[in-house]
Amino acid sequence: MTSQGTMNGKVALVTGGSRGIGAATALRLAREGADVAVTYVSGKEAAEDVVRGIEALGRRGLALRADSSDAAEAGAVADRVVAEFGRLDVLVNNAGVGVLGPLESLSPADVDHVLDVNVRGVFLVSRSAVPHLGDGGRIVTIGSCMTQRVPGPGGTLYAMSKSALIGLTRALARELGDRGITANIVHPGPVDTDMNPADGPYAPPQSAMTAVGRFGAADEVASMVAYLAGSEAGYVTGAEFAVDGGHAA
């Protein structure tokens, strides 16, 4: 079956698309009509499952092993997508890691890894994508509700890393606006994924911190990304969008 949507003929790249919010986003963009490439680092089988889901919607899918913490791999990923699909219209910077804990427990190696994936990787993948994006191009980055409100201890490194993406997003919007390319950032609240399971030990206080009193589903983030990636959002750029159940309210 071939889906008909607002993104027919477009090509999207979703980093960290093998699981969680990235997988839901990849499938949602395919449902809107896009061909979608996903990256992963260790989840090859999961990424290939997502590709099969994309293909079941009548679109082309591609699973690429590309470690965002490796500068060479992050810097080459968009070229690999264009080599396969011939163009690139949408980048979703989703790949991310969360290392939480008291300040004194976080080692220099932890700092390097989190910044390499969550910040340098996003910068380098974006830099690899920008030359390929044309008028109507879209960059959507996944931030975090922890950039708006840190609800308790243990979030120094993660909140610091995700906060850098707000500055990147605003600067990209200014740099790319005259080419018709938008850049926006989405801040999920607690969302039920492997990273943050809704039945995990830290789930109850997170649910309690939201206005709606529950975890979100990955699809609820994906729908916001799909709007920002779509043709109707051309006048939306440099902006932050909370999909957090009222976590920041």
Ligand SMILES: NC(=O)c1ccc[n+]([C@@H]2O[C@H](COP(=O)([O-])OP(=O)(O)OC[C@H]3O[C@@H](n4cnc5c(N)ncnc54)[C@H](OP(=O)(O)O)[C@@H]3O)[C@@H](O)[C@H]2O)c1
């Ligand atoms: N879940 C939440 O409550 C929540 C809240 C706010 C923000 N976020 C953000 O949302 C994004 C997605 O989170 P999630 O909850 O869906 O996480 P997840 O279930 O842990 O999935 C993480 C994804 O990122 C990929 N990834 C991890 N390290 C990578 C690397 N070095 N290079 C390339 N890909 C890498 C993983 O690939 P593999 O399968 O190969 O490991 C996987 O596809 C992250 O940026 C996260 O910080 C999540």
